[in-house]
Amino acid sequence: MRLGEKPKLIDENGRRIDGRLPDELRPIRMEVGVLKNADGSAYVEYGNTKVIVAVYGPREIHPKHLTLPDRAIIRCRYHMTSFSTTERKSPAPTRREIELSKVIREALEGVIFTELYPRTSIDIFIEVLQADGGTRTAGITAASLALADAGIPMKDLVAGVAVGKVDGVLVLDINEVEDEYSEVDLPVAMMPSFKEITLLQMNGVLTEDEFWEALKLAEKGIMKIYEVQRETLMSRYSKVRAEVEE
Amino acid sequence: MPIYVQNRELVTPGTLLAENEKFKLESPTVFKYSNKIYASTIGLVDISNGRINVIPLEGKYIPKVGDLVIGLIEDYGITYWIVDIKSPYKAILNVAEALNRPFNPLKENVKNIYDIGDYVLARVIAFDRTKDPILTAKQKGLGKITKGRIVEIIPSRVPRVIGRKASMITMLKNETKCQITVGLNGRIWIIGPSPELEEIAILAIKKIEYEAHTSGLTDRIRNFIRKEIEKRGLKVNEIRRKT
Numbered sequence: 001m002r003l004g005e006k007p008k009l010i011d012e013n014g015r016r017i018d019g020r021l022p023d024e025l026r027p028i029r030m031e032v033g034v035l036k037n038a039d040g041s042a043y044v045e046y047g048n049t050k051v052i053v054a055v056y057g058p059r060e061i062h063p064k065h066l067t068l069p070d071r072a073i074i075r076c077r078y079h080m081t082s083f084s085t086t087e088r089k090s091p092a093p094t095r096r097e098i099e100l101s102k103v104i105r106e107a108l109e110g111v112i113f114t115e116l117y118p119r120t121s122i123d124i125f126i127e128v129l130q131a132d133g134g135t136r137t138a139g140i141t142a143a144s145l146a147l148a149d150a151g152i153p154m155k156d157l158v159a160g161v162a163v164g165k166v167d168g169v170l171v172l173d174i175n176e177v178e179d180e181y182s183e184v185d186l187p188v189a190m191m192p193s194f195k196e197i198t199l200l201q202m203n204g205v206l207t208e209d210e211f212w213e214a215l216k217l218a219e220k221g222i223m224k225i226y227e228v229q230r231e232t233l234m235s236r237y238s239k240v241r242a243e244v245e246e
Numbered sequence: 247m248p249i250y251v252q253n254r255e256l257v258t259p260g261t262l263l264a265e266n267e268k269f270k271l272e273s274p275t276v277f278k279y280s281n282k283i284y285a286s287t288i289g290l291v292d293i294s295n296g297r298i299n300v301i302p303l304e305g306k307y308i309p310k311v312g313d314l315v316i317g318l319i320e321d322y323g324i325t326y327w328i329v330d331i332k333s334p335y336k337a338i339l340n341v342a343e344a345l346n347r348p349f350n351p352l353k354e355n356v357k358n359i360y361d362i363g364d365y366v367l368a369r370v371i372a373f374d375r376t377k378d379p380i381l382t383a384k385q386k387g388l389g390k391i392t393k394g395r396i397v398e399i400i401p402s403r404v405p406r407v408i409g410r411k412a413s414m415i416t417m418l419k420n421e422t423k424c425q426i427t428v429g430l431n432g433r434i435w436i437i438g439p440s441p442e443l444e445e446i447a448i449l450a451i452k453k454i455e456y457e458a459h460t461s462g463l464t465d466r467i468r469n470f471i472r473k474e475i476e477k478r479g480l481k482v483n484e485i486r487r488k489t
Contacts, residue, residue: 040304058306058334069376111259113286116274117308118375120334148259151304151402153274153286156260193260193284233258233288237303241460 006181009166017178018047022171025161025221030142030232032149040150042232044142046161047175048132053142055150057122066121071114073121076105078139080128100136101126107140107189107199111154112147122152133175134162140189140199141225148233157229158198160189161221163214165206170214172221186211188218192226195219253293256459257285257300264298275300290459303459307333307401307431309379313370316396316429317381319360324351327360329368332401332431335378339368343382344389365391367427367435394425394437397448401432403458407451414454414464421471422447423482443482446474 009017016022026047035041038054045051061067078101082091093101104126112122124146126139137160144158164174165184179185184204190197206214249264251257263276264283271278275287276299285291289300309315309331317329317337327344329337341349341356349356360366366381367388373379383389399407407428408415419426424438424447434451438444450471457463475482 039306060334060336113274113277117334148288149304151287151302151306153277154259155277155279155284155286157258191260193262194279230258234256237256237288237459240457244457244460244466245462 007177009178009181010169014169016166016171018175020171022169023217023220025173025224026175028225028228030145030228032145032232033236038146038150040146040148040152042142042145042149044138044145046132046134046138046173048130049134049138049175050128050130051135051138051142052127052129053139053146054125054127055122055143055146055152056125057150058117058120058152059123061119061121067119070118072112072117072119074105074109074112074114074124075121076101076108076124076126076143078104078126078128078136080131080135084128084131100139103199103201104136104140104143107160108143108147108158110196110198111144111156111158111191113153113155116153122147131176133177133179134173134187136199137161137187137189141229145229145232156191156193157226158189159192159222159225159229160187160199161218161225162187163218163221165204165210165214170210170217172217184214186214186218188215188222190219190222192222249293249298251291251293253291254461255291256288257291258288259286261285263291263300267298268296269298270296271299272297273299275302301405302402304400305402307331309333309335309337309370309373310430311370311373313430314428315368315370315381315431316391316427316433316435317366317368317431319362319364319366321362322356322360325349325356327356327366329366329381331379331381332398332433333379335373337368337370337379337381339366339381339383343371343380343384346384360390365396365433365435367391367429391435394435395444395448397434397436397451399432399434399451399455400458401430403455404428404430404432406458406463407434407454409464414467417464417468418447418450418471421468421475421482422450440480442478442480443475446471446478449474 029045031043040055140160163186164182189199285300287302289302292299320330321328327339368381368383427435
């Protein structure tokens with residue numbers, strides 16, 4: 001394979017470039033309460049994609065004129081560290097990051113009971129430490145964990161995953177290489193307990209049947225991620241319980 | 247009408263608690279959605295006499311009228327102070343609510359009564375969605391805190407420090423011989439007969455905070471305090487005679 005040439009993404013055995021099956025997630029690791037200063041925080045890994053999130057709030061709004069009299073405002077910043085990609089990324093927010101901040105905020109706004117905290121703000125900071133595809137969905141997964149860790153009342157956790165179509169096959173949780181040469185990229189975020197979609201973007205072309213199949217695949221992945229999220233949130237407390245109650 | 251969880255079970259946001267139940271919902275830690283009841287925060291399930299609730303483990307202090315709080319003076323104006331009560335809302339304490347005599351701003355400065363950085367024991371007298379909390383320091387026992395120590399804990403774990411029918415706090419006071427005042431905003435004021443006993447009281451409160459979601463806590467804390475007292479070779483009974 002020459003440089004810049006499209007690699008073979010699905011081999012003879014139907015395995016993907018990193019050895020996964022089409023409906024297999026990357027190894028997932030999560031942790032909550034990783035930052036002491038923040039009211040809530042979380043760290044999430046989807047394979048080589050690594051994201052850290054801090055949540056502050058509900059707290060006073062600065063600047064004051066953004067205040068809403070009936071509910072809290074949610075501010076979200078998605079940012080990629082300059083060392084997150086192989087080539088240095090300028091730390092200034094790019095067009096892409098500003099847009100992702102907005103869609104992620106909208107994916108989370110629907111689950112938070114903002115009307116409980118009028119005149120306050122809830123600030124979410126998503127920092128991508130290492131990017132290998134699926135950073136926005138990993139960001140959403142981590143942000144919802146951090147919000148739960150901050151004790152902010154919400155309807156459900158939110159989990160996200162991207163589905164792609166590579167070499168004509170629908171695959172779950174695409175990584176950077178697959179994303180680069182894929183025909184379709186379809187990031188999805190859902191409230192798993194209610195099966196409500198909070199984020200749905202698509203790049204490329206799918207037939208209707210393929211779309212529904214892709215969505216089903218995403219749901220399957222999201223349910224698995226949700227289980228890990230719940231276990232992560234509970235493990236902090238059950239560990240202390242086991243420690244003292246034996 | 248099934249209930250899907252057990253009493254004192256640990257739940258996360260979005261966990262289905264019960265279906266079609268005629269439970270009363272009284273806190274924002276639970277919510278109803280198409281006739282089903284769900285949890286909205288991480289916490290412990292509490293089912294008792296027709297109520298289903300989730301006792302939250304995390305979260306900020308939200309003021310309630312009548313709450314005793316410990317505030318930190320953050321700033322002052324001509325006739326008022328801005329007080330930090332560890333809440334998303336800054337509290338206001340007017341001079342009229344701190345002094346029992348007339349106050350003339352031309353002759354006096356509020357700074358000489360409470361300065362920035364002072365801790366004040368106060369009570370919330372007004373708060374709603376549209377207005378910031380208003381405090382009073384005029385009732386008996388309220389006012390500037392001049393001695394002792396302040397410990398901060400997560401506000402949602404304060405009920406554990408008090409305990410059922412104040413059992414925990416009574417035990418703490420008896421065992422450590424300290425005067426303990428609990429601000430509902432997660433600040434606790436301790437005055438002890440000796441620095442060592444204050445230290446032990448602080449350690450015990452921190453332990454309660456850390457183990458807030460476990461059971462059999464009161465006994466464990468009592469043993470912890472006794473062990474600490476013994477370890478330091480303190481003679482608690484003599485202190486009792488002195489005070």
